[in-house]
Amino acid sequence: MDGLLVLADGTVFEGELHSGDTATGEVVFNTVLSGYQEVITDPSYAGQIVCFTYPHIGNYGVTPEDDESERPRCRGVIARSITSRPSNHRATESLPSWLARHGTPVLTGVDTRRLTMHLREGGAMCGAFGPATEKDALLAAARNEPGTKGVDLVSEVTTREPYERGDGPLRVVAYDLGMKRNIPRMLGRIATVEVVPAGTSAEAVLDREPDGVFLSNGPGDPETVDVDLGGLLGEVPVFGICMGHQILARALGGRTYKLAFGHHAGNHPVRRCATGQVEITSQNHNFAVAADSVPAADVTHVSLNDGVIEGISCRDIPAFSVQYHPEAGPGPHDARYLFGEFAAMMERV
Numbered sequence: 001m002d003g004l005l006v007l008a009d010g011t012v013f014e015g016e017l018h019s020g021d022t023a024t025g026e027v028v029f030n031t032v033l034s035g036y037q038e039v040i041t042d043p044s045y046a047g048q049i050v051c052f053t054y055p056h057i058g059n060y061g062v063t064p065e066d067d068e069s070e071r072p073r074c075r076g077v078i079a080r081s082i083t084s085r086p087s088n089h090r091a092t093e094s095l096p097s098w099l100a101r102h103g104t105p106v107l108t109g110v111d112t113r114r115l116t117m118h119l120r121e122g123g124a125m126c127g128a129f130g131p132a133t134e135k136d137a138l139l140a141a142a143r144n145e146p147g148t149k150g151v152d153l154v155s156e157v158t159t160r161e162p163y164e165r166g167d168g169p170l171r172v173v174a175y176d177l178g179m180k181r182n183i184p185r186m187l188g189r190i191a192t193v194e195v196v197p198a199g200t201s202a203e204a205v206l207d208r209e210p211d212g213v214f215l216s217n218g219p220g221d222p223e224t225v226d227v228d229l230g231g232l233l234g235e236v237p238v239f240g241i242c243m244g245h246q247i248l249a250r251a252l253g254g255r256t257y258k259l260a261f262g263h264h265a266g267n268h269p270v271r272r273c274a275t276g277q278v279e280i281t282s283q284n285h286n287f288a289v290a291a292d293s294v295p296a297a298d299v300t301h302v303s304l305n306d307g308v309i310e311g312i313s314c315r316d317i318p319a320f321s322v323q324y325h326p327e328a329g330p331g332p333h334d335a336r337y338l339f340g341e342f343a344a345m346m347e348r349v
Contacts, residue, residue: 002132003107005078008125008142011118012135015078015110019100022130022138023076023107025049026147028286029116030264035330036095037066039264040104043157043178044242044284045074046219047148049127050264053116058083061091062098068180068329073157073219076105076129080112105129123260124286148286149258153220154178154243158198166193170346173210175200175227177218177243182329186336187214190343202231211346212237215244217325222246222256222287233317237349239342240321242285248321249312254294259308262286263323266331269304270311270324278304281324282331288323318345 003017007027029051030039036057039050057079077099084096099106107129119125126145128138157178166188174187174195187193194208198218205213205228213236215227222243229251232238240248246256263283270279279301289309301311301322313320326335 003129004132004135004138005107005110005115005127005129006135006138006142007118007127008145009122010139013110013115014132015107015129017129017131018096018106018108019104021105022128022134022141023049023105024128024141024145025075025126026124026145027051027078027115027119027127028124028262028264029053029112029119030284032266032330034060035266037062038068038180038330039284040072040074040077041068042180042284043069043073044217044219046153046157046178047151048074048219049076049078049129050074051078051110051112051115051119053112055080055112056083057081058086058095060088061086061094063090063092065090068182072099072102072104074104076107078107078110078112078115078129080108080110082106082108119261124262148220150224151220152224154198154218154225157219159195160197162194162196164192164194166191168192170211170343171209172212172214173205173208174214175216175244177216177225177227177247179216179218180327180329182327183216186327186339190339198225198227200228202228205232206235210236211349212239212342214342215240215247215321217242217244217284219243221258222250227251233319237342237345238319239338239345241325241327242323245312245321245323246287246289248319249289249294249297252294252296252314255290256287257290258287259285263303263308268324270301271304273300273302279334280332281310281335282328283324285323318349320345
């Protein structure tokens with residue numbers, strides 16, 4: 001049926017409404033050319049509606065092997081076009097039927113270039129899409145949506161019970177702040193990984209006698225997330241990514257702030273300060289660490305797009321973090337060496 005996306009500022013985009021009911025959330029755009037299934041199932045997108053800038057998605061269908069969690073995590077999907085006839089030997093289902101089966105709202109036929117330019121100029125904003133006959137209700141829903149600033153979304157996506165993955169020689173306790181499945185796969189090559197809920201105390205972690213602690217990616221505002229790092233820093237090596245990077249920086253006295261429209265892509269260039277080497281990275285975050293706010297750590301990586309801090313390393317204790325996703329899923333593999341650096345750090349301590 002005819003559908004509308006209505007943003008909180010009153011801007012309206014026409015499209016065709018497919019599966020699911022009305023969707024509300026913070027609208028962000030993602031520029032990946034492939035990896036749509038991993039994006040849609042990434043828990044970091046909790047509370048958000050994802051607009052794909054690539055004009056035609058769904059070509060290779062979906063397969064359970066590419067899920068980053070057990071179901072779609074974003075509140076809705078916007079695209080110019082989604083094919084219902086995939087062409088790939090791995091596909092077990094088409095993207096539209098998979099989204100419909102999970103009840104994920106979908107709006108196609110949207111002028112995604114215009115929407116992306118609007119979000120770039122005005123910043124990420126809340127929106128709602130649904131039947132074209134409900135324009136006023138959609139505007140009200142968009143304006144009542146709280147967005148992600150000041151909102152705790154980690155508690156919605158963290159695991160409820162601990163579980164183990166991998167069989168590597170070291171032992172890592174990983175805080176699930178919204179963890180993607182590819183992270184324990186990568187960690188599992190270097191360690192036996194016990195994934196624990198976000199609220200697990202430092203004492204409970206140290207009782208497990210880990211060689212290291214990992215802080216995962218996750219959605220929402222880092223100011224709302226309470227991870228008990230104080231009792232871990234200096235006691236055991238720590239490695240954080242994305243939300244984990246922000247949590248580590250805040251534990252060291254740093255500040256975080258909300259970006260205008262976030263970084264959501266599989267092709268962001270990042271400079272490694274020690275070597276000058278440029279890494280192409282996968283990114284999905286709405287907040288960043290404020291420059292010069294973490295005096296106890298050195299900046300190790302910087303975004304070449306906008307200068308945002310992309311990595312820090314503590315001077316006096318074994319702890320480091322990056323803002324991007326070295327596990328990819330989707331994305332390039334330029335930064336996978338960081339898991340090796342984590343292993344080397346654990347072995348040195």
